[in-house]
Amino acid sequence: MRRDSDLGGLADPGRFSEPLEIAGNDAGTLLEYLRSMQLIRCAEELIGEMVTEGVAKTPCHLGIGQEAVAVGVASGLNATDRVFGNHRSHSQFLALGGDVYSLIAEVLGKADGASNGMGGSMHLYGASVGFQGSVPLVGATIPIAVGAALAAKMGGGQEVAVAFFGDGACEEGVFHESLNLASVYELPILFVVENNLFSSHLDIQLRQPSDSVARFAEAHRIQSRIVDGNDVVRVSAAAGELISRARAGGGPGFLEAVTYRLRGHVGPNEDIDVGVHRKMQDVNAWKQRCPIKRLHAAMAGAGLITPDEFDEQSRGVMSEVRSAVDRARAAPYPDKSTLLDLVYSTRARA
Amino acid sequence: MSAGDPVNYGEAIREGFVYLLETYPEVFCIGQGLWSPWYVGNTMTDLDQLFGRDRIIDTPVSELACTGAAIGASLFGYRPIVVHPRMDFMVLAADQIINQAAKWSHMLGGQASPAVTIRSIINRGGEQGAQHSQALHSWFAHIPGLRVVMPTTVQDARDLLISSVLCDDPVMYIDDRWLYERTAVLPAVTERPLEDEGPKILRHGQDITVVGVGHSTWLSEQAAQHLEEEQISVEVIDVRVLNPFRSDIICESVKRTGKLCVIDGGWRTAGMGGEIIAAVVENIESGVLKASPVRVTLPDAPVPTSKALEDGYYPSVNDVIDAAKKLVRHG
Incomplete structure (x- = not known):
């Protein structure tokens, strides 16, 4: 049985396909958003091709269509902030400035990878840009991010922790425990839910009594915002406000970014057949809400980018990612000794 | 203080x-x-x-x-x-x-x-x-x-x-x-x-090696004292570090005594007791053991509440004495 949507238009695939409202935003910043989203899209499309080809074997959860969430949130963060991801974290890694070559090398299990070839797509590490780790156990990094925020508060610094997770993770008990801790200890953390309306295969309408998860923030007395997750400008504004508040000692924030993944739960297919309530007409409608297309249309309409400039930028991104793929495919695998050498930390090795 | x-x-x-x-x-x-x-x-x-x-x-x-x-x-x-x-x-x-x-x-x-x-x-x-x-x-x-x-x-x-x-x-x-x-x-x-720490001999003896983890080691120490009165000399080893587990000190001891009894306050199946025995058996030459190793553990059942059942559930000093004595005399 389908219930009424609490998200209303935000969850309606037929809405919000018009160009973004960009008035008042700096042109250089918008161009950065566009390039960052294009880079993520291109990297994930090529990773998808390598999955199809059988070159990338580790499970790859693509966030194609959800790029604006990571890029918008990253715009309010510094390299000393502490960001944690999940199974679908290529976008966050790249949005923070993680190197595309090290991402692709990691996906291919190569020694040059972000996690030295030990993690694959689902376990990424990029501490130099603030990306402190992603893992695929649903909800698992939420309390770890709370601990990162606790450490920041104890240390008296200005760092903010960020946990990225999905609507499915909001059904895990640890999510509620973590929000409670963050709230009672007034920790500097931003909880970011990429609500793409589906768990691996099941519509949120079949899993929760409401399709909006921000109600949990209210239950724990945490400030929250609900935004169109395919609108990078609105994501950036809402995240920036919550991050600044947390940084200033105002306690945790909660951002529900409503979005949609254009591919299946794992791998490059559209997964129409395995999804309950995942219809091709919805996927096609959400393609009209593409965050890149909407920003580009707005920028083109405002004269901020010419067709030639856009083509040149697109070609530049494609060439950067292609060259990363070529290098990564030729790169060496980890030495066999890493299997046992990394079980315990180097300094304390048994 | x-x-x-x-x-x-x-x-x-x-x-x-x-x-x-x-x-x-x-x-x-x-x-x-x-x-x-x-x-x-x-x-x-x-x-x-x-x-x-x-x-x-x-x-x-x-x-x-x-x-x-x-x-x-x-x-x-x-x-x-x-x-x-x-x-x-x-x-x-x-x-x-x-x-x-x-x-x-x-x-x-x-x-x-x-x-x-x-x-x-x-x-x-x-x-x-x-x-x-x-x-x-x-x-x-x-x-x-x-x-x-x-x-x-x-x-x-x-x-x-x-x-x-x-x-x-x-x-x-x-x-x-x-x-x-x-x-x-x-x-x-x-x-x-911590990486330098591992099993330790708490009491030297010649007739049998008794290995314990945590509280079980204390039972073993008390049993060893009683057994000394019966002219049985027990070497007691405390595992201390269960993971990563090092068996070398235990193996060396068993090479001297030829007999191994393991006491563990956990369950029997797939437990630390079995792991200790397996590690020793794997790492000593066949023929060193003069009798099959023995383990004293909890029975494979959840912990009961009733006193009547609880009393017999946990290994006691007497259980260790009996197991060690049997192994030394008849093993």
């Missing part, structure tokens, strides 16, 4: 905490009941008064998130000690311990390691039953990436806590309420790297 006075096991744990909190500002404690005398016996008395409630944090009823938060803080320069006053409740934190802390270094390429200590207490007897009495050490010893320590002696209660907290890896420190009244006079603290 002045230097040279005997302290008990519980007080020795507290001395470990005091040493760590005084010496290392990056150490803090987090868990349920840390502001209450109710939960952790005499092991943390007044620490919140001495070091402040920002460093001794009593928490909401959230084992999983609190363990995760300690892991998170440990990635940013802190050395947290999570306290689970009863091991059974720590099962609620299993994802963070087994899937996260144990794997973090390996799956992220050795670039970050959670320097977290997870203390849990085995708290048995008194008809507490199936969910308030478990000893799950073997379970954690199975997981690569975790270090698992079980102090038996009063000195280890203090010193293994210090070594655990100063270790850069996630460590499970498991103490046992049935040991809290043991007493000893302790020397001054010497910091020792």
